[in-house]
Amino acid sequence: MKIAVLSGKGGTGKTLLSVNLAFVAGNSVYIDCDVEEPNGHLFFKPSDGGTEEVSVVIPDVDAERCIGCRKCVDFCQFNALAFVKEKPFVFEEVCHSCRGCILLCPQQALMEKNRVIGAVKSGVSGDVSVLTGMLNTGEVTGVPIIKKLIDRLNAEHERPVFIDCPPGSACIVMESIKDADYCVLAAEPTVFGTHNLAMVHELVKLFGKPHGVVLNKCLDSENPAEQFCLEKGIPILGKIPYDAELGNINAKAEIAALVSDKYREMFTGLLNTVNMEAES
Numbered sequence: 001m002k003i004a005v006l007s008g009k010g011g012t013g014k015t016l017l018s019v020n021l022a023f024v025a026g027n028s029v030y031i032d033c034d035v036e037e038p039n040g041h042l043f044f045k046p047s048d049g050g051t052e053e054v055s056v057v058i059p060d061v062d063a064e065r066c067i068g069c070r071k072c073v074d075f076c077q078f079n080a081l082a083f084v085k086e087k088p089f090v091f092e093e094v095c096h097s098c099r100g101c102i103l104l105c106p107q108q109a110l111m112e113k114n115r116v117i118g119a120v121k122s123g124v125s126g127d128v129s130v131l132t133g134m135l136n137t138g139e140v141t142g143v144p145i146i147k148k149l150i151d152r153l154n155a156e157h158e159r160p161v162f163i164d165c166p167p168g169s170a171c172i173v174m175e176s177i178k179d180a181d182y183c184v185l186a187a188e189p190t191v192f193g194t195h196n197l198a199m200v201h202e203l204v205k206l207f208g209k210p211h212g213v214v215l216n217k218c219l220d221s222e223n224p225a226e227q228f229c230l231e232k233g234i235p236i237l238g239k240i241p242y243d244a245e246l247g248n249i250n251a252k253a254e255i256a257a258l259v260s261d262k263y264r265e266m267f268t269g270l271l272n273t274v275n276m277e278a279e280s
Helices: 014-025 040-044 071-075 100-104 141-152 171-177 192-206 224-232 244-251 262-280
Strands: 001-007 028-033 050-063 081-084 087-090 112-127 128-136 159-166 182-187 209-220 236-241
Touching: 001 171, 014 028, 014 159, 014 182, 014 209, 014 262, 028 040, 040 112, 040 128, 050 087, 071 081, 071 100, 071 159, 100 112, 100 236, 128 141, 128 192, 141 171, 159 244, 171 192, 171 209, 182 192, 182 262, 192 224, 192 244, 209 224, 209 262, 224 236, 236 262
Parallel strands: 001 159, 001 182, 028 128, 028 159, 182 209, 209 236
Antiparallel strands: 050 112, 081 087, 112 128
């Protein structure tokens, strides 16, 4: 079972949910696809199981072969190529690795070379295998790193997998959920939180993924996110109260279900609900 945890914005409790669900599941896999700001490893503190660099292919110019036809520059829709001093110049950080310019060049003056954009780190914390994607600062997209992470999880057939997705609904989120069996949407009890919940709800519907919502930071007052779920017929998997004790534990980068029996019971019950919904 592959369970993706996502939210329309940061700070809704996505990592809180995915880390604690992976912990109470026991022999499981936690994958941090929030490659721009991964922080699940801060909670698990895994052993160092090695680092694998992730590269993308970009064009490399052979000036001696180039005849200055500019076809490659005209072709590039991302403005990653410019004609400077009678030859193409590659803005490496802007290149989207489509390889179109390489295929198009009539003189074969553009060749492939690899450029490292980040890494995948592996480790183990207790019964949980931890995989963390890390995007280098300033890179355009983390999709290649997430693809590498997803390739790793596709080798898992027995253990439950928990995917900590990036916030929002961009390409990196789509890549993170495409192989998920069930999606858990984390939401806050505010108008803004409801707007972002609606955004990711549309995304999981577009992908045809079964899903439910966990309402986080709940108070006794009106909850627009809960009202949205009731109106749309979205299953509410559970409610996490606005709790100073839980906030303090989380701020210390501790796993709540590890340090507190109360929270272990809460997240175990939530995991049971998620499993029942996913199997129904």
